[in-house]
Structures are given as C-alpha cells and as structure tokens.
Amino acid sequence: MEELAACVTTNGSVLNVLSPENCDIEILDNGRTINDFIDNKIKELGSEDSEQPFYVANVDDMVKKHLRWITTLPRVKPFYALKCNSSPAVLRTMIALGTGFDCASKGEIQLALSLGVSPDKIIYAHTTKARSYIKYARTHGVNMMTFDNEDELVKISLCHPTARLVLRIAVDDTDSLRRLSLKFGATLGTVDKLLGRARELDLDVIGVSFHVGSGCTESSAFKQAIADARHVFDIASLLGFQMSLLDIGGGFSGRDDVGVKFEEVSEVINGALDEYFPSDSELEIIAEPGRYYVESSFTLAANVIAKRVVLDDTEHSDILEISPDKMIMYYLNDGLYGSLSSITLAPSLYKFVPYLPTADEGSEQKYRSIIWGPTCDSIDKLTDDYWLPELHVGDWLLIDNTGAYTVSIGTDFNGFERTHIYPVVTAETWHALNLSHA
Template sequence: MTTERIIDFLNTRRPDGPCLVVDLDVVRDNFTAFRRALPDSAIYYAVKANPSPEILRLLASMGSNFDAASVSEIEMALEAGATPDRISFGNTIKKERDIARAHELGVTMFAVDAVEEVEKIARAAPGARVFCRVLTDCEGAEWPLSRKFGCAPDMALDVLRVAHTLGLTAHGVSFHVGSQQTDINAWDRALGDARGVFDSLAADGIVLKMVNLGGGFPTRYLKDVPAAEAYGQAIFEALSRHFGNRIPETIIEPGRGMVGNAGVIKAEVVLVSRKADNDNLRWVYLDIGKFGGLAETMDEAIRYPIRTARDDDRFEPCVLAGPTCDSADVLYEKTPYPLPVSLTIGDEVLIEGTGAYTTTYSSVAFNGFEPLKSYVI
C-alpha cells in the first residue's frame, strides 16, 4: 500500500519527525472507482476524513461534491473550487448562527434528525432542502456508530412533516451503516426503512427525492475488503428491491474509502524494552501515538498495517505505544502486534492506510509534541 511515489518522497526529502504522506494518484483512482461502481450516485466527499487543500482541489476538479461538518469545512470546499450547490452541511448538530452563515455562503442542503434542528434551519436558512437521518444498525462495521446521529423512522416522518410545514423542502432520508463497513449487504435493511418513510410521506402529499446512502466504505487495513464494485452492485440491487423502477436520487459520502489507502505515516522507534527480566512481551514505543494522529486505535478499533525494513526477520508480538507521558497512549496491547524481533531504537516504520482520520485528530500540543505534519504529493 505504500506507493513508489511515497517511498521516493521519503527517501528524497527525509522529513524529520512523524509525518503523513498522501499520494494524490491513489485518491484519483479511488474517486474513479466510486464513480464507476455507483454511476448513478452523486459523490459527496466527507471533508472531515482529510481536509488537505490539495485533496479538496483534486476532488473538486474531478466533479466531486462535498459533505461538510462545519462552516469551516464549507469554506475549505468553496476555496477548493466547489460551488455551494455541491456542498451538503451534513452535521445534524449545528448552531443556528452556523446555519445562517452556511445559508449566506449559498449552501442549500442540510442534515437534520430532530424537529428542534428543523426549526433552526427554517429560521436561518429559509427555503433550504433538508434530509433526515434515520437510525440504523451497524452490524459488520469496524468503527460502529453510536446512536448519536439519527432518529427512529417514525420520528423522521414528524421531522420531515414539520420541515414541509415550515416552508423547507423535505428532500430525503439519510442513514449511515457504520464506518469501515465490510458487509456489502448492510445497506439493504436501511433502504427498506427509507422506502417506508418515502411511502408514508407520499400519502401526505410530501414527495421525497433523495436517499443519502452515507459513508462506511472501507479501506484495506490488515484484512482484504470488498472492492467498490461489490458495494455498488449490492447497493443497486437493494435499491431496486425496495424502490422498484422508481429509484430516487442517491448520494454517497465516502471519506475513509476515498483517502484511507492513499496515505502512509512515517514514524520512528523511540524505545524497545521489557518490563521485567522474565517478561516475554516487548514494548515498542513510537514517536506517534493516540494523541498525535492515531486516535482511531481507541479500543484497538482500527489495526493499521505496519512495515519496517526488517520484515524478512522473524516476528514476535509486542505492545505498541506512543511517545507521550499518558498511560492511555497505548496503541495495541489487548491484541499485541507482531513486529520483527530485530526491530530497534531509531528504526523507521511505515504505518499504512493512514490517509483518513489522522491529521485532524492530532492534538494541538499534548506533552509539547507538535501536531502530525502532512505532505500531499
């Protein structure tokens, strides 16, 4: 997964300290694969996954739309060349003054999951289109979503009815099957619920137009994941099963699936030690950890592939930890991570599949360490 271009960059530039290097060629290929796999869906790149200007500019130039979580992400998408009609304010939790600002910037599509949020939008962005997020189960996802976003399908009916009454356009339904979702059939049940919402509202004369299929498309970490085409096929079949020949507009919001495999973090081994003479587990400490960009190792959820120059040697499991004085800054301990026995202080390691959800998770200065540097090539 580490491309020749990334290896060349690291060999030539020899950047000091931990850093992420993202290969734009991979992002380009991913975008093309999504477009081919889901030719009838509009792609809204989830900016939060990696908001580097170079990535946003590339995707804007390829015709991508953008899913923004905040006003600042809307501004970044605009700066990258997207027009406001290509931006969705996809966070269901928004301050009214941020909605007003988005409206001022020309954004017309907003996510909601509560009547209270609809009321804010009606006041601050009159005439906007809203889609209501519906709760769904996340079985099969490696980074499962909580109940934080979305409401029960029955409540979604109320939410969209109130939107209609307040002069907004009740535009559609969204759901999210969980991040790093490896079950291609996960979309099926949620689409059944979506169809139910379409039908109930149609009976009131409210015609929904759009289903937002969310994100969840995985990137390859240690295990193989189905290719984009497999997702496209399964989603198309589920859409046909539930909506017959009246398939609505659909959008997808890939984040991890768009940039995850495009990035590699270069890090350094700071210490290899044991805790006691009879300890059979090494501790390997890197110069990057949970607070320097690898937040998704929380509860050991995401297990990144790690490459070293000693991968021809014998491997033994070790506890892998970060460089801060925080005891929670341990990456893999419950399931120790196999690394070459000869790994030693000063060695470089490549942490693959780190293009998404790393740089922006990085803390500002915990323990005085700088945030993760990023190079987009």
C-alpha cells in the same frame, strides 16, 4: 487514463485546483516510486539531524478509488466527507475529480468554499446545528442540510426557511465498528410526525439520508436501509412532498484486506436501488464516503526514538503476558495524541512495517512488542501485542492505511509537532489529469 480525463472537473482550470504551488505536491517522474521518495526523505532528515515523522499521501490511490467508485456505483455521486481528512492535497484532489462535499460545521463549509467549491455541491450533513451555523449556511448559499428532530426543524424555520431539507433516519447498524444511529437519526415510527411538522412550518423536505455506521461489516445493512428509505419516501408522498434525493451515507471501505469488499457492498446497493428506486425515477442519489478515498492513500513514517528491552517476565505482567524470551517496548515520535488516535478503533487494521533496519536486516527472529507514542500519558499506546524483528533507536516504521480520521483529529499535546504531509503523484496521473504546466 481516458476515464480519468472524463471525470476531471470542468469548473475552471484543474491546474489552479491542484498544483505544486498550492499544496507542495511532488511529481514522481523518471520512474521514481513512492518507496524512492520515502528513502530520500529519511536520508534527508538524517542529514539534518532530524527524525520528525511524516506522511506520504498517494494521490494516485485516491484517483484510482474514484475511478473504481464511478464504475461500480454509477448511479451514486460521491460527496466526500471532509471530516475524514481535510488536508489540502486531499480536498484539492476531490475538487479536481468533481466530487461534492459532506460538511458538518461552519468551519468545514468555510474551508470548502475557500477552495472554490460551489455551494450547491455541499450538503450540511449534521442533524444538530448551532443557529449561527445555520445562518452562515444560508448567507453563503448552502441550502441542503439534514435534520432528525422537531427542535431542529423549528431552528431551521427561523434561521434558514428556504433550506432544502433531508430527513436522516436511524437504520440497523449493529454490524458496524461505530454505530452512528445511537446518536443520530429519526426512527421510522416518528417520521409521520416530523414530516407533518415540516409541512406546518412550510419547510421543503427533498429527501432522505441514512448512515449504516463506520466500518460496516455486513453489506445487507445497506439493502435494509434503502428499503426503509423507500418507506419514508412513500409517507412523504402522501403528505404532499416531492422527494428528489436519496443520501446513502458512508461506511465504505476502499481496502480489499479487511471486512466486506467494496464490490460486494456495491452489488447489494445497486440491486436495492433497482428494486426500490428504479433508474427511471429521476432521483438524485448521493453518498458520503470518506475512509473509502483516503485510508489506504496515506502511509506514516515514524521514528523509533527510544527502546526498552524487558527480560523479567514478571515486569509489566499487567500489560502483557510475555514469552520466556524477551519483550521489547518501542517509543515512536507519533502516537494517539498525534496522528494515530483512530488506531484505537481497530489496531489490526494497521500494518507496522520495519524500514531501514540496522543490525537485524534479513533476520527472521521476531519478538513480541509494545509500541508506544511519544507523550507522557500511559494511554498513548498503539499496540501491545505485535511481533517485529528487533529494531533499534533511529530505525523507522512505516504504518500503512493511516489516512482516515488521523490527520484531522491530531493534536500537539506535550508540544509535539503535528506530522507533516508530503503528497506525491506519478507523472502519468499528473498528465492524465492535465495538471502539468506544459
């Protein structure tokens, strides 16, 4: 845990950043585990005649991800993407670990500043900003921001002329689940003109950013993007700009069971950085990881509030081609309108684990299942082809890997309450972070 102590923020007392008082964190002492916590929480809800869904946020997992990052990508400083999951325990953990923050709106900047984040540790990473938001950033000392078009440059020159600008370029993201370059980024063919316009407006362009897309499945995308950034740096140098920052964006996964492993991506990035931006270039290199830190850190516990067995293989044939046996439809108390809208991105990335089964404990028989959310909208469906042992009303499902773009975009549609979050941390990590009251 010495590495952990070394990376903890020195910006004031860590205790004031993350503590049981300011984010209801539960310290797992005396050998207690997360499973023990979940078991006790379910029993507690049962005693209160409640079946409200809840998240368990594993702070240890976030800390391990950070140690993995600084070990594997030593030249790249993470600026956590606040939009991915802005729950208090997550943000306070990132602050304690000393990361920077990628903010995309006035509200996100306000939130970061309210928690004590220094303005120089924020990048306003949105290329299309409202004028009032740009002025807010200027007033509060947030100077680093991105752009990708001439109209944005004009706005910035009027609202924040001393901003430190980062040119976002479009890169090849065809191998990503979500292609961000369809919406953002200047093409390489327009770079000359954009930088020339920035020079005319007397604006300071300090670097280049890119994003290979969310859920990138091809590590070579980073190498090509870094090579493209090198080309832009060379153009900027000819125009008299002193570039000092490279932002390699996001698109990282912290999981080992899907896509490309983080170590494989890191190896490609490190090699490309050494080739195009040698370590003696005194360049600041940052990234905007979000999913990497929190996806596997959150587990959702949802209750089976209703159930329907379909025996007629002609019923709902438009939904699912079922077996001659039976197909079961389950209705959970959380769904796409609640915490799980991003599950539509790739349902196979999530794992539904039966918890506390009643009559079928130990049974190997599984049935094809449809899992619905609780609302009255028929699109509120989590999966329509999942094999589970038979569950019963009152049972629970644990849904793993639900920390990314779930909490942050949930709603209370139909009057269903937002899912509560219970952060937990082991006593060992708590003390290593110097977070105890002792």
